[in-house]
Amino acid sequence: MEMRKQRTGGASHVLVLPLPIQGHLNPMLQFSKRLASKGLKVTLLTPTSMGNSMQQDNVSSINVDPIFDGYREGERAATADEYLERFMDSVPKSLAELIEKYSATQYPVKFIIYDSVLPWVLDLAKSLGIEGGPFFTQTCAVNALYYHKLQGGALKIAMEEKSSVSLPSLPQMELNDLPSLVHGPGSYPGVYDLIYSQFSNIDGASWLLWNTFDELEDEIVEWMASKWPVKPIGPTIPSMFLDKRLEDDKEYGLSLFNPNSETCMKWLDSKEPGSVVYVSFGSLAALTDDQMAELAWGLKRTNAHFLWVVRESEKQKVPANFAEETAEMGLIVTWSPQLEVLAHKSVGCFMTHCGWNSTLEALSLGVPMVAMPQWTDQPTNAKFVADVWQVGVRIKVG
Numbered sequence: 001m002e003m004r005k006q007r008t009g010g011a012s013h014v015l016v017l018p019l020p021i022q023g024h025l026n027p028m029l030q031f032s033k034r035l036a037s038k039g040l041k042v043t044l045l046t047p048t049s050m051g052n053s054m055q056q057d058n059v060s061s062i063n064v065d066p067i068f069d070g071y072r073e074g075e076r077a078a079t080a081d082e083y084l085e086r087f088m089d090s091v092p093k094s095l096a097e098l099i100e101k102y103s104a105t106q107y108p109v110k111f112i113i114y115d116s117v118l119p120w121v122l123d124l125a126k127s128l129g130i131e132g133g134p135f136f137t138q139t140c141a142v143n144a145l146y147y148h149k150l151q152g153g154a155l156k157i158a159m160e161e162k163s164s165v166s167l168p169s170l171p172q173m174e175l176n177d178l179p180s181l182v183h184g185p186g187s188y189p190g191v192y193d194l195i196y197s198q199f200s201n202i203d204g205a206s207w208l209l210w211n212t213f214d215e216l217e218d219e220i221v222e223w224m225a226s227k228w229p230v231k232p233i234g235p236t237i238p239s240m241f242l243d244k245r246l247e248d249d250k251e252y253g254l255s256l257f258n259p260n261s262e263t264c265m266k267w268l269d270s271k272e273p274g275s276v277v278y279v280s281f282g283s284l285a286a287l288t289d290d291q292m293a294e295l296a297w298g299l300k301r302t303n304a305h306f307l308w309v310v311r312e313s314e315k316q317k318v319p320a321n322f323a324e325e326t327a328e329m330g331l332i333v334t335w336s337p338q339l340e341v342l343a344h345k346s347v348g349c350f351m352t353h354c355g356w357n358s359t360l361e362a363l364s365l366g367v368p369m370v371a372m373p374q375w376t377d378q379p380t381n382a383k384f385v386a387d388v389w390q391v392g393v394r395i396k397v398g
Contacts (some may be wrong), residue, residue, distance in 0.1 A: 011041040013107040016135075017095065019115040019194075020047045020069065020087075022283040023357050024137050026252045027211045028115065029062075030236035031135065036061040037246055041107050045098070046254070047087070049075055060248075068094040081190040092124060099128055113209065116143075117194040119201050126204065133207035134198065138356050140212055140220045140230075141170060141384065142179055142377040146195055149182050159183070169223040176397065177383040180375040191376070207231050211356065216363070216389070235360045241339050242364060257283065257311075257335040264307060264341060267331045271305050274348035278341055278367075280309035281353040285374040292317035299330065304348075306330040307341065342367050349392075354381040368392050 014035055018028040025046075032042045043063040051066070051073030070086030077083035102109050109130055114121035116134035125132040136143055148155040148167055158165035159182070164174050175183075185192035202208060211234040214221055224230045239246035268276060277299065281287065287295070296319050299306045306326075310318055312334050323332050338358070341347060342365045351370040352358045359381050362369050369392030371382035386394040 011039055011107070012110045013041045013043065013102060015099070015102075015109050015112045016042060016044045017067070017091075017112065017114045017118065017121060018044075018135070019117055020050060022257070023355055024115055025254050026357055027137055027234070027236035028113070028135055029252060029254050030238065030249075031113070031209070031211075031233055032062045033239075033246060033249055034233075034236075043102075044254075045095070047071070048073060061246075064254075065098065067091060067098060080188075084190045084194070088120075091118075092120060095121065096124060096128070099125075099130070111206070116198045116208075119197050122201055122205055131206045133205045133209055134202060135209045135211070136198070137211055138377045139381065139384075140210055140217045140224055140232075142356075142380050143198070144168075144170065144220055144224065145173075145179055145182055145380065147199060150196060150199060155182070169219040171383070171388055173380075173383065177379055179377050179380050195376075202228060205229070209233050211236050211360070235364050237339065237361055237364055241343055241361075251337070251339070259335045259337045260333040261337045261340070264331070264333060264336050265344070268307065268341065268344045268346045271346040273345045275305050276344075276346045277302065277304050277306040277349055277351060277370075278347050279306060279351040280336065280338065280358065281372070281374065282355040282358060283311070285353040285355070285378075286314060287317065287374075289317050293319050296322045300326050303329070305346075307336065307347075308332045309336050310334065339365075354378040354385060356381060359385060363389070363391065371395065 016028055016032050018024045029044060032044050036042045043065050045065055045067040047069035048066045049069050049071035068090055070090035071077070077086060099109050112121060112125045112130055112132040113135050114132060116136045119134065122132045122134070144167070145155070154167060155165055159175065162175060164172055166172055180186065181188070181192050181195050206229065208228050208230050210230060210232045212221070212232050213234050214232055221230060221232055235242065238251055239249035279295070279299070292314070299308065306329065308330060310332055315334070318332065339361060342350060342361055347367060349370060350362050350367045351372060352362065354371045354373045356377060359369070369385050371385050371392055371394040373379045373382040382394045385392040
């Protein structure tokens with residue numbers, strides 16, 4: 001993807017449009033910063049409904065512009081499906097208007113990087129004479145499984161026969177190693193449709209950008225590259241925690257949550273190296289009451305220090321008096337500065353749902369994992385953590 005300066009002297013302008021959830025915003029923002037460091041003008045589009053609730057720190061190298069998603073600042077949809085419906089009704093028109101606005105400036109849009117679950121962006125871009133490429137926020141392995149589901153064949157037969165499956169460039173997989181949405185939409189028909197729409201027009205994309213790297217998924221990357229113009233561009237974490245090439249890139253810079261940074265870091269500073277179990281299940285996963293109770297008492301019985309992230313919406317599931325009874329051992333917070341936590345010397349392991357961002361952060365920072373996957377791509381990520389990369393263990397179900 002060579003984006004040279006135009007004859008006018010202005011840098012080529014790249015638009016970036018993520019699906020507005022934290023796990024998609026973070027990697028696409030980080031890639032935007034990397035592009036900007038190469039001299040490109042980059043504009044990240046964020047939804048009007050989030051407005052100033054997003055902490056726009058440490059993003060000075062790129063532009064952040066609002067795009068109307070059907071909601072005004074502070075308005076919220078009752079359900080995720082309702083939001084997606086309004087988003088899909090509103091954003092195409094808003095995007096076309098923004099592209100037209102930029103065309104009248106020194107920096108007309110030359111390329112659009114869009115969330116892979118928004119394939120209609122490519123059709124819109126091409127109708128306006130602009131090239132584009134999807135950004136896949138999940139692994140090559142996971143998306144290969146989705147692709148095989150669409151194609152039928154061996155995966156379909158294995159699911160019908162309830163047997164393990166062997167697919168090109170992938171390890172032998174049991175049914176519980178597959179992404180949950182391979183089995184059907186379940187309670188998430190909107191998400192299911194988004195996932196499988198990713199492949200609707202990828203043959204027309206200039207590049208397929210993946211938040212992974214060759215050494216991590218070499219065989220599956222090679223298989224995919226035989227079909228499409230694949231570019232692994234990960235891991236997309238702030239430069240301070242990786243290669244340190246971007247001196248001011250110390251954090252993601254866009255957050256839908258308020259991390260208890262000072263509280264977490266001060267508490268970790270008081271603990272011995274490798275003595276803390278860090279527990280977090282990301283921004284979406286929701287455990288049952290029984291799971292939360294088992295986890296709570298399991299942490300207590302380890303007699304180890306623990307830092308446990310329990311989102312505000314999940315706090316009522318923590319057993320009564322647990323926080324008080326374990327005050328000497330652990331700290332419970334509603335959100336944390338996860339990269340700083342994982343990089344802290346006192347953290348010895350990470351109990352995780354195996355969302356891809358969390359998994360990639362732990363891999364990059366060398367923190368062993370205890371995998372407790374919940375849904376979507378997480379079972380497959382856990383399979384790779386435990387059996388392929390061998391950097392953690394997976395909790396058995398039942």
